[in-house]
Amino acid sequence: KQEVTQIPAALSVPEGENLVLNCSFTDSAIYNLQWFRQDPGKGLTSLLLIQSSQREQTSGRLNASLDKSSGRSTLYIAASQPGDSATYLCAVKVVTGGFKTIFGAGTRLFVKA
Amino acid sequence: EAGVAQSPRYKIIEKRQSVAFWCNPISGHATLYWYQQILGQGPKLLIQFQNNGVVDDSQLPKDRFSAERLKGVDSTLKIQPAKLEDSAVYLCASSPSSYRPNYGYTFGSGTRLTVV
Numbered sequence: 001k002q003e004v005t006q007i008p009a010a011l012s013v014p015e016g017e018n019l020v021l022n023c024s025f026t027d028s029a030i031y032n033l034q035w036f037r038q039d040p041g042k043g044l045t046s047l048l049l050i051q052s053s054q055r056e057q058t059s060g061r062l063n064a065s066l067d068k069s070s071g072r073s074t075l076y077i078a079a080s081q082p083g084d085s086a087t088y089l090c091a092v093k094v095v096t097g098g099f100k101t102i103f104g105a106g107t108r109l110f111v112k113a
Numbered sequence: 114e115a116g117v118a119q120s121p122r123y124k125i126i127e128k129r130q131s132v133a134f135w136c137n138p139i140s141g142h143a144t145l146y147w148y149q150q151i152l153g154q155g156p157k158l159l160i161q162f163q164n165n166g167v168v169d170d171s172q173l174p175k176d177r178f179s180a181e182r183l184k185g186v187d188s189t190l191k192i193q194p195a196k197l198e199d200s201a202v203y204l205c206a207s208s209p210s211s212y213r214p215n216y217g218y219t220f221g222s223g224t225r226l227t228v229v
Binding site: 004032034036041042043044045046049089091100101103104105106 | 204217
């Protein structure tokens with residue numbers, strides 16, 4: 001059974017710092033991995049989608065990497081800003097009796113001005 | 114393109130009452146998902162539709178939850194009767210197709226349900 005774990009559960013950093021959020025999954029047979037951002041009381045906004053054949057994706061100050069063999073993904077945020085404060089979730093798409101997406105519980109990020 | 118629309122944004126009901134949520138996916142998206150997100154947890158899939166057919170409802174508490182997507186577009190999720198533990202954010206998402214797994218999801222803003 002696929003399980004997705006995100007560490008740390010919460011993180012507080014000063015503005016301007018580079019940071020890394022971690023996501024691990026137990027079964028390497030995934031179709032893709034997606035990182036989302038969730039603001040309080042809001043839905044999920046897709047940040048980056050990495051296909052199983054890819055190693056990384058970049059968008060602006062965000063870079064996500066994928067290492068299927070070790071069951072890990074990282075989301076790197078460069079030069080963090082207070083506006084980056086949110087919960088970041090990763091989700092893997094697997095094939096288990098059909099395509100399913102399994103989410104981690106998220107990392108709550110607070111960037112201090 | 115317009116995003117995934119959900120209503121209402123917030124709902125407070127007493128336990129044992131009924132409630133319904135509505136979702137309109139992105140135009141042309143065949144797959145629609147309902148997720149339940151309890152505070153501090155990741156979203157959990159309740160039901161997945163491909164057009165108007167159910168693909169996966171294995172985690173839907175069928176004794177109290179029901180969902181339909183009659184014309185393969187809009188969807189309604191109902192809870193009857195509600196319990197305190199149903200307090201959560203209910204998220205709707207859509208994607209082009211269940212058979213095109215390499216596409217990601219687009220989520221709506223969610224409905225926050227509080228059962229008192």
